[in-house]
Amino acid sequence: MTTELNCLGQRCPLPVIALAKALPGLAVGDTIRVLADDPAAAADIPAWCRMRGQEYLGSPVPSAYDVRRVQ
Amino acid sequence: MQVAYFDSATSTPLHPAARDALLASIEDGWADPNRLYAQARRARQLLDAARGAIADVLGARAEELTFTPSGSWAVQTAVLGALAARRRAGQTLVHSAIEHSALLHAAQRHVHSGGSAVEVGVDRAGHIDRTAWQEAVSGPGVAVAALISASHEVGTVQPVEWAAGFGVPLLVDAAMTVGRLAVPDGWSYLSASARKWGGPAGVGVMVIRKGARWQSPWPSAETAPNLPAILAAAAALQAVQAEAEAESARQSALIDRIRRTVAATVPDVEIVGDPVDRLPHLVTFSCLYVDGEALLHALDRRGFAVSSGSSCTSSTLQPSHVLAAMGALTHGNIRLSLHRDTTDADVDRFLAELPGIVADIRAEVGVA
Structure with a gap:
């Protein structure tokens, strides 16, 4: 199941904070798409996944970042 | 102050x-x-x-x-x-x-x-x-x-x-x-x-x-x-050339202490850069969920002058190209760089106050 988190117009670290808050609502294996147009999101969403042990799936289109909950 | x-x-x-x-x-x-x-x-x-x-x-x-x-x-x-x-x-x-x-x-x-x-x-x-x-x-x-x-x-x-x-x-x-x-x-x-x-x-x-x-x-x-x-x-x-060896050794030991202590006392922090093959006087780290500008201002209010590679502190709104190239966290970032007038007491006071400052900023945005 994929959910979408709209963080367009938000400045970092807000999209990453929203992602962290949304994560407990996902089942392990689910993915979430974060929409964020702050330039820092391109660095910070993958970095968050690495620090928190979640899987970063990439950016399929500009300003969208897919993350899978793996734990 | x-x-x-x-x-x-x-x-x-x-x-x-x-x-x-x-x-x-x-x-x-x-x-x-x-x-x-x-x-x-x-x-x-x-x-x-x-x-x-x-x-x-x-x-x-x-x-x-x-x-x-x-x-x-x-x-x-x-x-x-x-x-x-x-x-x-x-x-x-x-x-x-x-x-x-x-x-x-x-x-x-x-x-x-x-x-x-x-x-x-x-x-x-x-x-x-x-x-x-x-x-x-x-x-x-x-x-x-x-x-x-x-x-x-x-x-x-x-x-x-x-x-x-x-x-x-x-x-x-x-x-x-x-x-x-x-x-x-x-x-x-x-x-x-x-x-x-x-x-x-x-x-x-x-x-x-x-x-x-x-x-x-x-x-x-x-x-x-x-x-x-x-x-x-x-x-x-x-x-400075005449003092370089002694000053580099002294400042490098302070940087080692900052790297160790920040990692141990601030949760969800990423210390960036090579721990050994590095400048003797400089350390950079990023605190998850923390706004770099808020951190910089909070430190300034407590009497610490630091710089930041976070996008919110740059005129272009772009995060540091160096942090991004390394795949490091770019928000909540601060850089400390020491000099011959930096004392052990300056570093002690910073290390004592930082965990509380970071915790306060995180509490304001509802993440702990």
Whole structure:
């Protein structure tokens, strides 16, 4: 199941904070798409996944970042 | 309130030797050294002595060294002049992804003028990708390569002598290491900045090795030098060079302590850069869920001056290109850079207050 988190117009670290808050609502294996147009999101969403042990799936289109909950 | 200044990588407090030289030369060094009367000859003598003293520290000849109005001016003039003079060798500039923005802006100018640039990435610790570098400088039409001696944002020291070993003339931006670490060998062009070593702002240094091709990219290169500032810069460099070994060891131990303590006392923090192969005086870390600007202001209110690579603290709203190239967290980022006046007590107070400051900011946004 994929959910979408709209963080367009938000400045970092807000999209990453929203992602962290949304994560407990996902089942392990689910993915979430974060929409964020702050330039820092391109660095910070993958970095968050690495620090928190979640899987970063990439950016399929500009300003969208897919993350899978793996734990 | 007691203020601890931790931003020497932007501008180092004036060394006492520089202050003395500056005050003395305001009396004695105001004439234009290019004129032919007694005051000008005196100014010429002083300028030549300063040039010789700085060249000595850099392992260069006095005639290879030019003073510029800043370090940024030096690095841009060196690279654009080298590219112009080496047009027939090729049109390509190779540079690391973690150069100072002054170099990156010059590279953009070169590309807009019809040249090309190849950017070489770095690993998670900020070391250049050696395979990619070797491939890039071995490509056809490479005129010049540029590598910073150590990252100004994260401190990782770069393999300058190795990078110079592929037959392509190398420009090294040595602003962060001059007066702190040994000057590497093998480069053809070097730039540095006096305010990074305890001299005044407004003095840059450009060295063009004898035999290296270079032509001024500006219509006229002749400007009257800021002689008092140059004399102060030379006095500062001689003084810091004499203290360098002891000061580097002292500051490096403080940086080790900051790295260890922050990692242990602040949750969800990423200490960036190589823990060992690094500048002696600089450390960078990023705190998850923390707004860099809020952190910087909170620290300022408590009497700590630091800088940040987070996008919210930059005029362009772009995060630090260095942190992004390393795949490091860019928000909640601060950089501390120490200097000869930094005390153990300054560092102790910072380490005692930081965990609470970070916790307060996180509590405000509802993450713990």
